[in-house]
Amino acid sequence: MNLPAPDTPLYNHPLPLIEAWLREHGCVQHREQLHCWQLKTPQWQAWISLDIEELTVLYEAPGHQVKRAFKYSLSREDVESAVFAGP
Structure with a gap:
């Protein structure tokens, strides 16, 4: 997997x-x-989502439950640090 540089915004990553x-981070895609x-x-x-x-x-x-949203304009590095750190 050849990801763009970590400081690249998510919107510049192909789906x-x-x-x-x-x-790679252990996520499992929903079947439907x-x-x-x-x-x-x-x-x-x-x-x-x-x-x-x-x-x-x-x-x-x-x-408890916590909902957070991250714009695709954020870098993959920033999103990764926030999402996978947990609530």
């Missing part, structure tokens, strides 16, 4: 590379809703 990037991905960790799980204007993440941890 197949974004999908490969999510898989192909724009949705799930990530499970021992402490929390997240539903990642590749929406039209932004990437949205719904975190679920014992006792």
Whole structure:
């Protein structure tokens, strides 16, 4: 997988590379809703949605939920740091 430089905005990444990037981080694509991905960790799980204007993440941890949105204009490095750090 040849991803662009980490400081490249997500909107400059082809969809197949974004999908490969999510898989590399342990995300599993939903069988029917192909724009949705799930990530499970021992402490929390997240539903990642590749929406039209932004990437949205719904975190679920014992006792609470947190929803966050990240514009595709953010760099992959910034999105990666935020999304995979958890709620």
